[in-house]
Amino acid sequence: MSTDADSTARAEQQRLQQELLRRARTTAARRTPDTGGQAARDAARPGRVPLSRAQRRMWLMERLGGAGDSYHVPFATRVRGPFDPAALATALTSLVARHTILRTCYADQDGEPFQEVLPAPPTVAVPVVHTATANAPALLCEEAARPFDLAAGEAVRARVLRHGPQDHTVLLTFHHIAVDGGALDTLADELAALYTTAVDGSGGPALAVPPQYADYARREHGEIARLQPELERWSGLLADATPPRLPEPATPDPTSRSVAMHTVPLPPALPHGLRALGAEQRATLFAVSLTAAFAALHRLTGDDDLIIGVAGTHRSGTAMRGLVGLCVNTLPVRVDASDDPSFTELLHRVRDALLEAQRHRHLPFDLVLERLGATARGADGTALVRVTSDVLGEPTVLRLPGTSAEYVDVPTGGAKFALSYGLDLGDAEQPTALVQFDPNALDDAAAQATVRDYAAFLDAAVAGPELALSKLPGLGAPHHSGTRRSPSGAPQVPGDSAPDGADHPAAHALRAHPQVADALVVRPAQGPPVAYAVLDDSLGPSGNELLGLLRRSLAPESVPASVTLLDTLPETTGGALDTARLPGAPAPSGPSHPRAGAVTEAFASLLGLTPSPDDDFFALGGHSLVAVQLAERLRTGLGLPLTGLDVLQARTPRALTALLDERAAQQAAAKTTTKPARTRAVRPGTVLVTGATGGVGAFIVRELAAQGRPVLALARPESAHLIAAEGVDVVAGDLTDLAGLRDAVREADAVIHAACTFTRPEVDLAAMEAMVDAWRRGPFVFVSSVDAYGHPHADQVLEESPPCEPVSPYGRAKLDCEAMVLRAAGTDGRGGSSAVRSPIVWGAHERLREQLRWGAIGTLYQAARRGEPIELPRPGTGGHPWYGAAWVHAAALARAVTECLDRPVHGVANAVSGHVSWHDLAHDLTELLGTRGDVRETDDVPRDLDHRWHYDSHRLARPLRAKPGEERRTVLAEMVDGMTGDDA
Template sequence: MSTDAGATSIARQQELLRRARAGSTRRTPAASGGSAAPPAPADSGPVPLSHAQRRMWLMDRLGSTGASYHVPFATRIRGPLDLTALGTALTSLVHRHEILRTRYVQRDGEPYQEVLPAPATMPVPVLDADETAARDLLEKEAARPFDLSAGAVVRALAVRHGRQDHTVLLTFHHIAVDGGSLETVAAELAELYAAAMGETGRPPLTAAPQYADYARREHAEAGHLDGELRHWSGLLADATPPRLPRRTAPLPDGDSRPAAVHTVPLAPELPGALRALGAERGATLFAVSLAAAFAALRGVTGEDDLVIGIAGTHRRGTTMRGLVGLCVNTLPIRVDTSGDPSFAELLDRVRESLLAAQEHRHIPFDLVLERLGTGARGADGTALVRVTADVLGEPTVLRLAGTSSEYVDVDTAGAKFALSYALGDTQNPVALVQYDRNALDDTTASAAAAHYAALLEAAATDPAIRLSRMPQPDPGPDGQDTAAVRDGEHPAGLVLRSHPQVADAFVLRPAAGRPALAYAVLRDSVGPTPHDLLVHLRTTLAPEAVPGAVTLLDALPRTADSAVDPTRLPGLPASSTPMGPRASAVTEGFTALLGLVPEPGDDFFALGGHSLVAVQLAERLRSALKLPLTGLDVLQARTPRALTALLDTRAGEQAAAKAATAAVRPRRTRPGTVLVTGATGGVGAFVLRELAARGRPVLALARPESAHLIAAEGVDVVEGDLTDLDGLREAVASADAIVHAACTFTRPEVDVAAMEAMTGAWRRGPFVFVSSVDAYGHPAGDRVAEESASSDPLSPYGKAKLDCEALLLRAAGTDGRGGASAVRSPIVWGPHDRLRDQLRWGATGRLYQAARRGGPIELPRPDTAGHPWYGAAWVHAAALARAVTACLDLPVHGVANACSGHVSWRELAHDLTQLLGSDSEIHETDEAHRDLDHHWHYDSSRLAAPLRALPGEERRTVLAAMIDGMSGAADDGVSAGVSDGNG
């Protein structure tokens, strides 16, 4: 049977995969109609994360998910689509459901969720592309990272193929939605769109239930689940993860797809036959398909005692109808397949296990895992639930009035489990397996799909058939486990030699009570680290076959007859207890976070560790030792000895890199590289975009937890910040040009020390410093020419900018250094979360908050204190980025102002009240408040050309975008001491 579905059913099959990723459940759409205001939260305090959300948040913090927890929802819409009405409908949807405007932050190391104010508008960007180009656009948009701390968990994109032909993509983060949520989203968007189009006569939408209330209820009920916890703990106490066939080689070079799917078409009448079989045995179609999954997994693993996870749901009763949020829960189903039962008998066992699971479905699976501790994993750290099963229905599509709709698959190339079975109960039914390609090879997965399909057909034909007589899986081309020992060689040696970057390998078999030792020779001087290879072995081999360590050698020592000489191989030291400051830091970290002093070989999980503790331990060690480390590293290393060895390796790599940098000018593989600091900030983000548009390679400085937000084609990320002076010097030394856009705002001594370190390491190319007009202080006149002398009083922020400029300009042109440009910026506006901070402080913050509250706005009257005008200069972030990059090609060799325009306080107050729908009254007074005592116009002739506003950069348009998504912190008062700094 072919493993490729027909072209006409590909979209449907991929929808099955998407719904599997989203944890889909079927439900009845909410009542439809116009918009209704959401109810007020029951509690204004911090909202805890639900257990399902906590899992999503931890996976995001660990950095191990990529786009696998993105939920793309795309529809091809043909007909007269009104994009303005769609934007209005989406805005109303986000107003109704607080979970779609919720961010995730920490307090005392614990995460909580915070609802942000409803945005004024939700943008729906439009791009023109034909069908071929659209595929790439949609996949890139769906894979674009989310920043959960910023609250943007939904975004929209419309791709226009023709005048009445569009593909609309909504991308959600799984922390905010599940499959049932998408049905609510589709139903409500259709009603809200009709209302925005002016249709009347529809009943209004009922008030939406809010996810925060659900999360609070879940936490309140957690203390009353002892009975369910005892049930699950007893059921799973001695369970082990299924032993799947392991791939022996990593993915080929250039093949970066971490997940894939195989589908096998089924006869159209097969789901009906299976449904009838279930009815005869008092079981559902889901139970029948799950029984087939158990039979298939038994054939793959050769085991009788198996666990398969299913997606349960907490959606029960009318109170949760129409709830948008993550309400799925993993239910582990344990079934004994021993005794060669018939398929009908196996179905009875599965049905009983399902009923018991449903009776105890209320407890979050995470609590069960915490109770099981190390028992929730295999000896190699493998999770108990590696395999899942589901039945998936027809795709959800967005149906808008006056148009036709067709589902569009957008692949995020992610798999959350090693193997997932699914029956597609659709018009064109299929058997489907989704799999993690790092755990299972393509041939095995393809055979698994064919085997699952054959089992479904056999069960429908003869349910009395014994499992031993049912179709068996293809044993593979060589008829045996590819990870097995061949010719007496240790399996780890086979796996290492199959690695494309390993030229030779040898495994020293263990002495009594000691682990095996592996040795590898790389093909090139640059390649995987010993830790990387050890992790690869752990994910490929059975636990008992994994060596205790991997050592890299330049060559294997050999005897005269070319055999490996084991007497000349390095081994473990006599004492295997790690020593030194890194070992002490690891021990102290384990002790502080887990409450006991570990032995070198103690397992992190056995000591009670879990994902959140791994994140906390990594952050603690990274800060103390100044070495790169992630929570995922902790989970993979697992023991103090292994974690210390990993840190020792990274310290050695760091020291070698520093020595090489000090000895010779580093080899640069990409000429013209620009170092950008502050790349995750508002200004830096636009600088990265501008450099990318110009094709300039970039080295971006970012903290480890933010690095994934800026990693892109042409951008290399170096971890660090302004307090890491050695790291700054190394980064500067490796670049051909510098754009310094980072700033602490509140710690001027740090800013000046960082500039001193950078200019000291600067040896070539231009240097552009994003400074501030605050460096001018308070000039006596109303017009300020470029490079005018500064006037007291200067704020500490402005004084630090001036000091940094002086350091830069003194160094420029000496010892081979290039030209320098200090680009003084006023208020920076633009659609970026960091730039919205301009609406939280200083003059703009004062006006914004007054307009938001609807209170009176008092402004200085023109001619107050002899000044004809009060207001501020401003610049769009994109225009500032153009000006900054222009200075790389043509340095100004001094100071230049970057002002796109000036706005009076009256104009700004008028814009804010209109955009916010505020009732604030504007009054003029004869006094100028300290924050509003700003009356200067700044000349900007030197950079006039790149500063010229482009379409979409108009002040009112950008201000509207900045207001969208503002958090409640905007109402907490105005920060003192900063008036016109460049956000």
């Protein structure tokens, strides 16, 4: 039952809403029908301009005191590197001078509001506060919440928190009456350019004269009369609509204006699947995500007639490009969810309703509300649009020259809507479903349920779009349940050793993952909790990927030390959970645990300080190069497979120890099932493959196995179990084990050498010399590189073209290795030889995905991922018509290499699947990542992007012919969707 205080608060809220509606009607009635004449009179009074409709409503909310800091727009960036606050003040002053909306005051005469531009200030203050990083969140929230004085023309203010000599947080706070989300990118870009000019004093290139918001407001004001017929029709379509009925909390707190949020991590590949579904149904990704929001809202409310608001904009055409101001417009999308439609059918309804709303996007929503009057609200006073939905990209940051930029979230105090659904694609490697809600309008448990439904519907949209809404998975699905169920179906709770196992936040988050069937968290006697997850199938995320999702979605104290994947949670004969049989619990670090001690020692040696078990690798100063060094040290010292990416994903000594324990157990289990070593009498025709655990080697082994050829794979001892399969025998060794290389070559009837150190040419040369020395029969195929050509003078490169300086050490090593093989071919019983030169190799393999992280392509990928401007050499620069890269699909390369076993080239052959320009690649990446990176052409050619050669590949054209699924966009999408871990 509601208390008297609740009733009083509700009555006060309704009074404010009624007063807002009354004032809006009063000001509308005062306007004469001759709106064009009124605009002329306003124009005759210098500087006095009518408010736009969106501004009018915001001004009224401010006057009524019902807005608080809900309409403050904080924009904060962590800036590391040389930073000059005085230069920022100069740049900000110039920015305010450029855009009159940032120096506009608001007043009223006879109840009619107007805006008036003030003179440009001599300088905009940028106060600097010295503070520790730990104190920053509170200071930022305090600053963002400070009231604005709109009557005095205050629309932007700045504050800088100084954490160290080259570590600052820059906070700009705007009022929404002057700035919307679409203007932030413009402001950030211009402020960065103005700051650069202020720092170097060069004057810099002149920025184009921007359009001014006052002109836009005048135009909108003058067009209202013309919009009346269309306004009548649109209002009629919404006339009998009612706001969604949301389950309210049992004990609301009317004095609180807080906003709350719940999130659910999504599979990395899901956005690609959603885009593909949209393409099939002639719908956008936004329409697909909006359909999932309608489905979740339908399940939450039980209503068939639903309205969700989406953000529109009045910006259109080149004349409004760069316009700073409040141009956002709410579009009410009304959808009928009756008759239990399939997801596809609901998508069609949403698509049509969204198109109808977008046809009216130029109609100010405030006018629609005025026309609807009291029918625009529910019986309890709730607004017609109280639920919204959006797709979120990477947030805007302030990128200043010579510094790194990191987005800083500064929450504001109040929720603008009762409930908002969001598909967050800001992190390309980890999409997220989220709901933001007003805790006084929606029960917290209901919010958690609806975000899980929303996430489940997004996943089900790809897996089963033809299923009816009632059949789609949601909160009631097994992997969303808060309790485990025994085989009989009866609810079951964990044992005493894990009293919070099923209810732990990490367990809830794991079970919410669409590919997780069950999960449990156990807290050992010492150290943080550990998690266990059971996947729906073997193709789901790894334990490290799930751990990364938890780090991004939970509070630090709720993140377990590790996530161990199990086939099933162990049970006793009675069906109860048997925690004693749970494997992989990390042991406390110390002398009693050799692997833990080795991890701690490696951390201390490479990072310069002894870590505690839960210290974060990055917080200790780690980066990608140190991760590679640490992995190499542990791999060789412990004899277990480990990569630098593993270190970046595990991040703490305890989690890394748990991962090594898990791999030790896998290695031990594999050894018990190892088949006897082959003998030549049993398996003639065996092909030795080096580098079999790498991206190229893995595809070669797969191709040979598909052809039925017996394979002898060279692998390090700790990785041998990773490639043992039917038809594949493993011999231990690596490129530094010259004796082992010789023995392996002597056993084989053919050799494919695909291994390479990439960074140690002397090792590569010594290994090739040992292999050629032992080679006495059959063909030898060497997987080389187009780097062996160096920098040819011609843009078209024929096979076996001579090298042109400069040739990199890596390319020189390839040339020298090729010469050894080609000279030895046909002598002393040896077979034919082939040097297959490949460019960048693409394919759905973790080692190959590193091509997207590093080098030239890595430069583009990182910029596209962050939504940064991408500068590319203009075609024709330096007399070269094209800049880009050659590439080959790993499967096509494998076919070409194995073809050389039967038909040796007796020389050099290129293996190229295609060529892609930097411009096309940048476009592909920004589209696949869902970012808005601006691609610009310049007359400069950065060293990383100075690639302009097309490579002929006639000799291997037949096996290189692309098969279905090997098109550039397809494989690039696979690589992007499969990206995991942190790009450090």
